[in-house]
Amino acid sequence: MTKVIYLDNNATTAVALEVFEAMKPFLTEEYGNPSSMHTFGGKIRKNIDASRQAVCDLLGANDPSEIIFTSCGTESDNTAIIGTLRSYPEKKHIITTKVEHPAVLSLARYLETQGYRLTYLDVDEGGMLDLNELKSAIDNDTVLISIMHANNETGVIFPIEEIAEIARMRNIAFHTDAVQSVGKIPFKLNQIPIDILSLSGHKLHAPKGIGALYVRKGTKFSPFLIGGHQELNRRGGTENVASIVGLGVACELAKRNLEDENTRVRKLRDKLENAIVEKISNVRVNGNKNSRLPNTSNIGFEFIEGESILLKLDEKGIAASSGSACTSGSLMPSHVLRAMGIPFTFIQGSIRFSLSCYNKEEEIDQVIEWLPAIIKNLRDISPFTNKKS
Ligand code: PLP
Numbered sequence: 311m312t313k314v315i316y317l318d319n320n321a322t323t324a325v326a327l328e329v330f331e332a333m334k335p336f337l338t339e340e341y342g343n344p345s346s347m348h349t350f351g352g353k354i355r356k357n358i359d360a361s362r363q364a365v366c367d368l369l370g371a372n373d374p375s376e377i378i379f380t381s382c383g384t385e386s387d388n389t390a391i392i393g394t395l396r397s398y399p400e401k402k403h404i405i406t407t408k409v410e411h412p413a414v415l416s417l418a419r420y421l422e423t424q425g426y427r428l429t430y431l432d433v434d435e436g437g438m439l440d441l442n443e444l445k446s447a448i449d450n451d452t453v454l455i456s457i458m459h460a461n462n463e464t465g466v467i468f469p470i471e472e473i474a475e476i477a478r479m480r481n482i483a484f485h486t487d488a489v490q491s492v493g494k495i496p497f498k499l500n501q502i503p504i505d506i507l508s509l510s511g512h513k514l515h516a517p518k519g520i521g522a523l524y525v526r527k528g529t530k531f532s533p534f535l536i537g538g539h540q541e542l543n544r545r546g547g548t549e550n551v552a553s554i555v556g557l558g559v560a561c562e563l564a565k566r567n568l569e570d571e572n573t574r575v576r577k578l579r580d581k582l583e584n585a586i587v588e589k590i591s592n593v594r595v596n597g598n599k600n601s602r603l604p605n606t607s608n609i610g611f612e613f614i615e616g617e618s619i620l621l622k623l624d625e626k627g628i629a630a631s632s633g634s635a636c637t638s639g640s641l642m643p644s645h646v647l648r649a650m651g652i653p654f655t656f657i658q659g660s661i662r663f664s665l666s667c668y669n670k671e672e673e674i675d676q677v678i679e680w681l682p683a684i685i686k687n688l689r690d691i692s693p694f695t696n697k698k699s
Pocket of ligand 1: 320321381382383384385387411413458460461462487489490510511512519521
């Protein structure tokens with residue numbers, strides 16, 4: 311089989327070789343429980359501490375004790391939200407947006423059935439928020455603002471620094487789902503008053519099944535997983551040592567690769583996007599180009615279905631993802647693109663390309679060479695009336 315051209319890094323990433331090598335001993339000979347009294351287990355604690363420090367460093371946080379390891383981004387988001395609500399049982403209003411990942415949005419919908427009042431902020435055609443809408447949504451009952459940092463479908467980056475300031479002024483907890491942005495753009499949490507932040511290992515070349523939560527010192531917080539005393543009594547469950555070690559190494563690598571991500575990878579993304587816009591008619595880039603992750607491009611191809619494009623790309627060994635079907639597998643068009651008011655003829659033909667530091671220019675050139683013919687052929691057989699290529 312020919313090597314895949316992998317352009318679906320917002321879905322998941324390859325585990326870095328360095329990460330895999332660092333994890334190996336903890337899956338074989340170093341299998342002790344870090345909570346054990348004996349040296350065999352207890353000595354592993356220092357490896358967990360080193361990983362905590364690496365996550366702290368990547369985030370530019372003040373103290374490693376502000377990092378809690380979890381099992382994934384979804385657990386981090388659920389912990390942040392439920393943990394905050396448990397700490398302020400008298401307040402019942404939550405503010406979020408219409409374009410969050412289901413890890414937040416589905417929980418928000420569930421909370422509505424449990425007596426909470428939710429405000430879902432709109433976005434404009436570029437996928438951006440209106441901060442005045444946020445300010446006017448806040449009332450005396452608001453307990454939490456949960457707004458993502460970068461959107462997984464479009465890569466649009468929200469101004470979390472300003473949102474954090476608004477939350478701080480009103481004395482409201484602010485959580486941000488930074489699953490897509492950590493490792494792709496720099497962070498200085500010691501300079502931004504974010505209270506809680508979620509991240510996930512498999513989006514930055516660590517394995518699936520490991521995540522972390524940053525909880526600023528002094529933030530009121532109650533655990534979500536109630537059990538043992540692990541993670542300073544903030545998350546019960548025996549530590550996933552190998553994956554925690556892997557996440558630490560992935561964070562060190564990400565810190566070193568930030569420059570590459572924001573120069574070389576950005577250039578490759580732009581090359582792909584510009585070539586598509588130039589060579590193919592009736593396309594649009596979905597998402598504000600001035601505030602976007604360097605690796606993501608969401609492009610709508612009018613008059614065809616995204617799934618057909620994906621299948622044709624797949625035949626050529628190119629892995630991308632569709633912006634038209636939501637992650638639940640339902641046939642409903644993307645809630646993100648709908649919230650942006652993108653015309654339906656473009657939504658249904660929207661494709662997300664997401665790159666990583668492992669992508670090479672030859673791969674992008676290959677996609678640029680093949681894609682126009684794929685689109686032309688699909689449009690030629692499209693049942694939609696306005697056939698254009
Ligand atoms: N939040 C965002 C923005 C995501 O993109 C994802 C995964 O795609 C998640 C949360 C969930 O992360 P995980 O797959 O680690 O549960």
